[in-house]
Amino acid sequence: MSDRALIFGAIRSAKRSPARPAEDIAKEAADLVAHPEVTQPGFAGETLLDRFVAKATSERVTATVDQLAAKRDIPRAVSEYLKKIGQGTDICVQNCAVLNGLDWSGFACSPDLEKDRGCAVTLAEYGIAETGSVVFRSGADSPILLNFLPMYHIVVLRTDTLIGYTEDLWPLLGGAHAPQSRLLTIVTGTSGTADIEAINVRGAHGPKHMHILIVPP
Amino acid sequence: MIQTSDRFKEHVTRALADDDLKIALSRTTGLLQARRRQVIDEYAEYGAARERAGAIKDHTLAHLDHYLEMFETNARANGATVHWAKTPEAARRIVTKICTQAGAKTATRVKSMLGEEIGIAQALSDAGVERIETDLAEHIIQLAQDPPSHIVMPAMHKTHEQVAQLFDDLHDIAPDTHDIPDLVGSARRELRQKFLSADVSISGANFLIADTGATVTVTNEGNSELTCTPPKVHIVTAGIEKLVPGMAHASVFLRLLARAAIGAEITQYTTFYNGPKRSGDADGPEAYHIVLVDNHRSEMLGSDLQAMLKCIRCGACMNHCPVYAAIGGHAYGAVYPGPMGSVLTPALSSLKAAKDLPNACTLNGRCKEVCPVNIPLPDMLRNLRARQWEAKLASPVTKLALGAWRFVARRPKLYHFATGMAVFGMRLLSLGRTRIRRMPMAGGWVKYRDLPRPEKGSFMQQYKASKHAGEKRP
Numbered sequence: 001m002s003d004r005a006l007i008f009g010a011i012r013s014a015k016r017s018p019a020r021p022a023e024d025i026a027k028e029a030a031d032l033v034a035h036p037e038v039t040q041p042g043f044a045g046e047t048l049l050d051r052f053v054a055k056a057t058s059e060r061v062t063a064t065v066d067q068l069a070a071k072r073d074i075p076r077a078v079s080e081y082l083k084k085i086g087q088g089t090d091i092c093v094q095n096c097a098v099l100n101g102l103d104w105s106g107f108a109c110s111p112d113l114e115k116d117r118g119c120a121v122t123l124a125e126y127g128i129a130e131t132g133s134v135v136f137r138s139g140a141d142s143p144i145l146l147n148f149l150p151m152y153h154i155v156v157l158r159t160d161t162l163i164g165y166t167e168d169l170w171p172l173l174g175g176a177h178a179p180q181s182r183l184l185t186i187v188t189g190t191s192g193t194a195d196i197e198a199i200n201v202r203g204a205h206g207p208k209h210m211h212i213l214i215v216p217p
Numbered sequence: 218m219i220q221t222s223d224r225f226k227e228h229v230t231r232a233l234a235d236d237d238l239k240i241a242l243s244r245t246t247g248l249l250q251a252r253r254r255q256v257i258d259e260y261a262e263y264g265a266a267r268e269r270a271g272a273i274k275d276h277t278l279a280h281l282d283h284y285l286e287m288f289e290t291n292a293r294a295n296g297a298t299v300h301w302a303k304t305p306e307a308a309r310r311i312v313t314k315i316c317t318q319a320g321a322k323t324a325t326r327v328k329s330m331l332g333e334e335i336g337i338a339q340a341l342s343d344a345g346v347e348r349i350e351t352d353l354a355e356h357i358i359q360l361a362q363d364p365p366s367h368i369v370m371p372a373m374h375k376t377h378e379q380v381a382q383l384f385d386d387l388h389d390i391a392p393d394t395h396d397i398p399d400l401v402g403s404a405r406r407e408l409r410q411k412f413l414s415a416d417v418s419i420s421g422a423n424f425l426i427a428d429t430g431a432t433v434t435v436t437n438e439g440n441s442e443l444t445c446t447p448p449k450v451h452i453v454t455a456g457i458e459k460l461v462p463g464m465a466h467a468s469v470f471l472r473l474l475a476r477a478a479i480g481a482e483i484t485q486y487t488t489f490y491n492g493p494k495r496s497g498d499a500d501g502p503e504a505y506h507i508v509l510v511d512n513h514r515s516e517m518l519g520s521d522l523q524a525m526l527k528c529i530r531c532g533a534c535m536n537h538c539p540v541y542a543a544i545g546g547h548a549y550g551a552v553y554p555g556p557m558g559s560v561l562t563p564a565l566s567s568l569k570a571a572k573d574l575p576n577a578c579t580l581n582g583r584c585k586e587v588c589p590v591n592i593p594l595p596d597m598l599r600n601l602r603a604r605q606w607e608a609k610l611a612s613p614v615t616k617l618a619l620g621a622w623r624f625v626a627r628r629p630k631l632y633h634f635a636t637g638m639a640v641f642g643m644r645l646l647s648l649g650r651t652r653i654r655r656m657p658m659a660g661g662w663v664k665y666r667d668l669p670r671p672e673k674g675s676f677m678q679q680y681k682a683s684k685h686a687g688e689k690r691p
Contacts, residue, residue: 006303014518014519028276033469060481130482131483167464180431181491188487191485196375204405205351
């Protein structure tokens with residue numbers, strides 16, 4: 001007998017109740033999450049943007065945030081940030097429509113991110129207010145490593161992509177039966193570790209610094 | 218790792234004499250408890266979330282065959298190859314075969330307790346593949362050739378001074394200083410190129426999502442995504458109990474897991490893997506395998522150990538266990554230490570091979586109190602003790618002591634006399650202080666800690682005295 005058959009055989013013989021129709025099971029599963037607000041941390045009275053900024057810049061998440069008036073201000077804001085942290089003009093900008101449309105003259109877009117002090121600019125698909133997180137998906141115009149290799153991670157987030165909770169994200173991805181990208185990652189601040197004596201240290205393997213540029217739609 | 222739980226007492230003696238271990242444990246457990254307390258206090262909906270998480274797990278386990286089939290169908294539709302392994306040996310054979318077929322020379326690995334359970338290190342060595350641990354703690358214990366001592370922080374038994382020594386000796390470029398941030402920097406420098414050049418990556422899964430076929434990892438380091446993207450093959454090994462019905466159900470657990478494990482609202486990276494590289498993708502593996510492992514889980518289903526299948530491996534029970542805090546994880550001699558390990562190890566091996574573990578518990582109940590899915594660990598440990606008694610596995614000393622206690626407890630006059638004498642004797646031994654330093658027949662106890670001095674008179678003596686005083690009052 002195959003291992004699969006052995007496992008299913010053991011599970012079915014352990015069950016004390018008879019099998020139920022799939023629709024009944026689906027209904028019971030849906031009922032268990034029918035009222036997500038019961039288990040979601042409440043933040044009534046705060047706007048999505050206020051909550052997002054407060055969480056992203058909190059001591060536990062450690063990102064910095066710059067709110068810009070227009071998308072065209074992004075290169076200037078990147079330049080100011082690089083100056084502030086004492087970095088040169090070497091950056092890697094994600095090759096996507098939103099960022100390609102901007103004027104990147106003045107930057108040397110050829111960094112070697114595999115070495116250690118690189119800086120990348122990437123576009124978040126969504127921002128989650130609950131935790132100050134940003135969401136990325138892999139794709140043709142979205143190499144996932146761009147979000148993990150640099151020491152400095154500059155994230156562009158559009159205000160119209162802000163959502164309250166992770167539960168609000170799942171329907172936006174098309175539901176259970178829509179084709180999904182290879183990888184979806186919810187990133188909350190920078191790479192960290194507490195593996196030595198439970199002391200929190202940033203820049204474990206991924207970015208040590210995250211700077212979020214919030215732009216209008 | 219080879220299970221040595223049968224030598225628990227020997228391990229404990231060694232652990233209690235290890236001064237470095239004492240320092241390492243005292244530097245960590247207090248911090249972890251305080252961080253957890255703070256985020257739980259801030260989460261007003263914690264009670265509701267905990268109750269809901271337990272209900273979701275109960276539902277999933279009640280329909281485990283249904284959800285496993287659903288997961289398999291959806292994972293295949295995503296492009297994954299799904300394998301089934303009844304035993305650790307079968308799981309190792311599958312991993313070895315995938316590595317051999319891929320012609321792999323090196324494999325980067327993301328920490329996973331299931332991987333430890335099935336012996337991934339052995340599987341890779343069988344395939345002639347060099348194993349590179351990428352989680353910082355796993356990297357440390359790989360260099361030290363130690364087994365993990367905690368399910369979330371496998372190197373909890375090491376002080377930073379010990380880590381510094383290891384890195385000085387074994388890293389290509391020694392750390393700049395022995396401060397913790399520089400030690401982290403040294404590991405980053407040492408591992409970066411290895412992430413990018415490995416042939417195969419191996420991760421576990423914190424959750425399996427039935428209705429999308431996704432596997433989920435949560436990490437703080439981002440090592441999972443860095444590990445599982447560059448190599449041409451990605452292998453996921455996961456226990457069959459990791460299933461949840463859908464993404465919305467996973468949301469409930471993600472909030473609880475990070476809070477219970479590390480005292481954060483969410484880990485830095487929560488990632489859903491849906492298969493191999495899509496056509497046109499800029500990066501990602503060509504092949505994606507999921508190995509679903511049983512290893513006695515299906516036997517626990519429907520038994521009095523079923524609740525253990527709800528465990529989400531947060532480690533809170535060990536962070537709050539006074540026994541774990543005194544002896545660390547290695548003394549348990551098993552993959553899973555602490556309270557959850559003392560329940561799980563007998564189920565994964567045998568009651569006899571792990572007979573001391575259910576007894577290494579004070580039944581103070583803190584493990585259940587901090588468990589994010591409310592597993593009744595103390596009750597389960599008590600049941601295991603009862604089963605040991607029935608299977609005649611209790612030690613002669615335990616049998617004798619319980620026999621003596623039964624004799625005395627059935628004779629109330631003798632019982633009151635004996636407890637009165639014990640209290641009197643203990644107060645004498647306290648030599649006027651509030652703690653007892655030395656006590657005959659309790660050398661094992663007072664060697665490592667003091668006993669509190671009892672109140673004057675036994676409970677019954679005090680009760681009678683107060684009743685007598687009450688009657689006298691007008």
